[in-house]
Amino acid sequence: MNAERIEVTGVVQGVGFRPFVARLANDLGLVGRVWNDSTMVIIEVVGSTDSVCRLAERIIDEPPPLARVVSLTRTPVTNPIDTSGFHIVESRRAEGASTLVPPDAATCDTCVDEMFDPSDRRYRHPFITCTDCGPRFTIIGSLPYDRPNTTMEHFEMCPSCRREYEDPLDRRFHAQPVSCHECGPVLWWADSAGADAERDEALGLGVDVLRHGGVIALKGVGGYHLVCDARSDLAIASLRGRKHRPDKALAVMVASLGEARARAHLDDVEAEELSGCARPIVLVGRRESSDLSPSVAPANPLVGLLLPYTGVHHLLFAAGAPPLVMTSANLSGQPILHSDDLDPLLMLADGVLGHDRPIHTPADDSVVRVVAGAAMPIRRGRGHAPMPVPVPSKMCGRVDDVVAAGADQKNTFSVGSGDWFWTSQHVGELNSPDALDVLSAGVRQFAEMYRLSPGVVAVDAHPGYHGSRWGRSYGDTAGVRVETVQHHHAHVCAMAAEAGLEPDEPIIGVAFDGTGYGSDRAIWGGEFMIADAFGFERMAHLGYVPLPGGDASVRVPARSAVAHLLSAGVELLDDLAPVRYFDKGELTFLKRQVESGIGTVPTSSMGRLFDAVASLLNLCHEITYEAQGPVLLEFSALGGGEHPYRFETVDGVIDAGPVVRSVVSDLAAGRTPAEISWRFHETVASMVVDAVQQIHKVRAISRVALVGGVFQNALLTQSCSAKLEDAGFEPMIHRLVPSNDGGLSLGQAWIAAARSMRRS
Numbered sequence: 001m002n003a004e005r006i007e008v009t010g011v012v013q014g015v016g017f018r019p020f021v022a023r024l025a026n027d028l029g030l031v032g033r034v035w036n037d038s039t040m041v042i043i044e045v046v047g048s049t050d051s052v053c054r055l056a057e058r059i060i061d062e063p064p065p066l067a068r069v070v071s072l073t074r075t076p077v078t079n080p081i082d083t084s085g086f087h088i089v090e091s092r093r094a095e096g097a098s099t100l101v102p103p104d105a106a107t108c109d110t111c112v113d114e115m116f117d118p119s120d121r122r123y124r125h126p127f128i129t130c131t132d133c134g135p136r137f138t139i140i141g142s143l144p145y146d147r148p149n150t151t152m153e154h155f156e157m158c159p160s161c162r163r164e165y166e167d168p169l170d171r172r173f174h175a176q177p178v179s180c181h182e183c184g185p186v187l188w189w190a191d192s193a194g195a196d197a198e199r200d201e202a203l204g205l206g207v208d209v210l211r212h213g214g215v216i217a218l219k220g221v222g223g224y225h226l227v228c229d230a231r232s233d234l235a236i237a238s239l240r241g242r243k244h245r246p247d248k249a250l251a252v253m254v255a256s257l258g259e260a261r262a263r264a265h266l267d268d269v270e271a272e273e274l275s276g277c278a279r280p281i282v283l284v285g286r287r288e289s290s291d292l293s294p295s296v297a298p299a300n301p302l303v304g305l306l307l308p309y310t311g312v313h314h315l316l317f318a319a320g321a322p323p324l325v326m327t328s329a330n331l332s333g334q335p336i337l338h339s340d341d342l343d344p345l346l347m348l349a350d351g352v353l354g355h356d357r358p359i360h361t362p363a364d365d366s367v368v369r370v371v372a373g374a375a376m377p378i379r380r381g382r383g384h385a386p387m388p389v390p391v392p393s394k395m396c397g398r399v400d401d402v403v404a405a406g407a408d409q410k411n412t413f414s415v416g417s418g419d420w421f422w423t424s425q426h427v428g429e430l431n432s433p434d435a436l437d438v439l440s441a442g443v444r445q446f447a448e449m450y451r452l453s454p455g456v457v458a459v460d461a462h463p464g465y466h467g468s469r470w471g472r473s474y475g476d477t478a479g480v481r482v483e484t485v486q487h488h489h490a491h492v493c494a495m496a497a498e499a500g501l502e503p504d505e506p507i508i509g510v511a512f513d514g515t516g517y518g519s520d521r522a523i524w525g526g527e528f529m530i531a532d533a534f535g536f537e538r539m540a541h542l543g544y545v546p547l548p549g550g551d552a553s554v555r556v557p558a559r560s561a562v563a564h565l566l567s568a569g570v571e572l573l574d575d576l577a578p579v580r581y582f583d584k585g586e587l588t589f590l591k592r593q594v595e596s597g598i599g600t601v602p603t604s605s606m607g608r609l610f611d612a613v614a615s616l617l618n619l620c621h622e623i624t625y626e627a628q629g630p631v632l633l634e635f636s637a638l639g640g641g642e643h644p645y646r647f648e649t650v651d652g653v654i655d656a657g658p659v660v661r662s663v664v665s666d667l668a669a670g671r672t673p674a675e676i677s678w679r680f681h682e683t684v685a686s687m688v689v690d691a692v693q694q695i696h697k698v699r700a701i702s703r704v705a706l707v708g709g710v711f712q713n714a715l716l717t718q719s720c721s722a723k724l725e726d727a728g729f730e731p732m733i734h735r736l737v738p739s740n741d742g743g744l745s746l747g748q749a750w751i752a753a754a755r756s757m758r759r760s
Helices: 017-027 049-061 109-115 159-166 199-211 233-243 257-263 268-275 311-318 342-348 433-449 466-478 487-498 551-555 557-567 577-581 584-596 606-616 628-636 657-668 673-698 714-726 741-759
Strands: 002-011 031-036 041-047 068-076 086-088 187-191 196-198 216-219 224-229 251-253 281-286 302-306 324-328 351-355 367-371 374-379 402-404 414-417 420-423 456-460 481-485 507-517 523-532 535-542 545-548 600-603 648-650 653-655 703-707 730-732
Touching (some): 002 049, 017 031, 017 049, 187 199, 196 199, 199 216, 199 224, 199 311, 216 342, 224 233, 233 324, 233 342, 257 268, 257 302, 268 281, 268 367, 342 351, 367 714, 402 741, 414 433, 420 741, 433 466, 456 466, 456 741, 466 481, 481 487, 481 741, 487 535, 487 741, 507 606, 507 673, 523 600, 535 673, 545 551, 551 606, 557 577, 557 606, 557 657, 577 606, 606 628, 606 657, 628 673, 628 714, 648 673, 673 714, 703 714
Parallel strands (some): 251 302, 281 367, 402 456, 507 703
Antiparallel strands (some): 002 041, 002 068, 031 041, 187 196, 187 351, 216 224, 224 324, 251 324, 367 374, 402 414, 414 420, 507 523, 523 535, 545 600, 648 653
């Protein structure tokens, strides 16, 4: 007989791990006990050596669906162990880093089947859940993950739920959100006319508004959504007007995977992403025969689909709800609304379908797109946050606790401690006090949950970023060091951190985005660098173009087009679309700005070059959402065998002038925007490979990180990846955090932690 203590770390709380261990132990004839503390799951077990070994193997090989085993250690036990059976012991607190918090998970198929079974006591219970599904991260206040530490603390379990909760053989054993009609949260309805209702009547009122073309605010797992009929032009127009979102694509929830296939072309990876437990929004190709309104995603061949992930969603569709637009209940750029304050909700919707389970941590839906055969995150949120990235071995236990403030666009924050970096859910744009409050509250929550005492805060180098000012204020208040990190260095290192590289392991970084504050105070965004955590060397970049009006050119791609035309030596003729966009006075003023440099900002931004080409092709001259020009440019491209254009490179400066002149020549020759867009994309991909090959001659590095918001463009990313592989390189594409600024904070945290380690 053998007596051992087995310690298991990872996502091992809130996922049915203790009853899973108990079932394994009983199957193997073992005795002992299992319990949680705030850092791990601990097992003390007695049995044959072979059976104990089998227990350890099966814990690693057959964990519960939502679990993630990071480490398992075994040590001999000499103290007496109760041999009367195998027991599940109550949780305890312990010193040390907290265990990992599980993300929210969609309602599982077994629970859905029960919810629609008239003989089941949870028939039509909207908040049905078990250890394999349901809310987690959004309801947790502190660790360990026990009911008193969640927003379910005020819902006292009825005797029936209590029996299930305490029965180790029941699949709801210690499922913290467990409830039923007798003891759980309750749906409610409210509208501006004073109507109110609960339970099925509330659901019916919500469905009735949707059927008649109205907009409702629906409380989900991480916040409220604005919801309307996705087939109705009028309903969508009403929603867009209320949200001030005229053109940007809206997500659509459909009842099943079959309904999704009827409206979009799905490959196996996209189908798996849609139906997995995270249930993100997946950007997929829309079928021409789809009954969805074209106004769901104007001028866009993709549609963001998602499947139901709560009991309420399933009940809505069972009651006859149509395909539903599901977009965050907020004004564009503001944080998602998650409290039950009716005033702001009824300003946006005709009625509110809510419930009385509080949301502790707001979280937007995650968004992914399948690129190069795997899911690439576009927005990190529900179902993905707060899964962490491991600290590389050279840094484990050697760094100060760190906070990283991220960027102002698509903000996330990150924290690091001991063995892990955690990147938060999407916070949004840091352009309002409300958004900064969400950032502050999130950092405070992560610090408390993971027991951090930050010794350093990392911020972007841009002096005007709200997030950077917040980080400096945080550092002053907490008395901790502030580390400034260059924007594109952080982008490249986010990829290095995700890939598990050591801090001194260099990679080639290709960082293409719209705006990043450069070391020379110019606006960078078309960068090639060699980087590790301790520094970077800028090896090549797009040549600077004077951007008239700075941020004004971001909002008006026609300005970028005029700047690139003048920089390329092209005459501003009236047959060019961006020239026609301006009246003569505006055009004269812009020309004077560019030629004199007064009122301009030099930029090497690839995003602005994409803007310029989109405007030249008459696709977009003024934007209503971020990156609208590049988005339309990607979708306009139609494949062809034409040889691409050519950039010219001198001493690491990549001149886009020849490309701009070639685009103008092709327009004059009558080539279509689809042909020109395809050639432009292929030209950029070929240029990337050429530049990387030149860098490789200086430093024989094979890993190449493709980072920055421009690489959300699937056409460009797939072409770059394929060409780099053909040339013998190892392209690296984000799979855990977004390549846009939503992943920036991970790179900041990784760099700050490495600098901290070097100081110690």
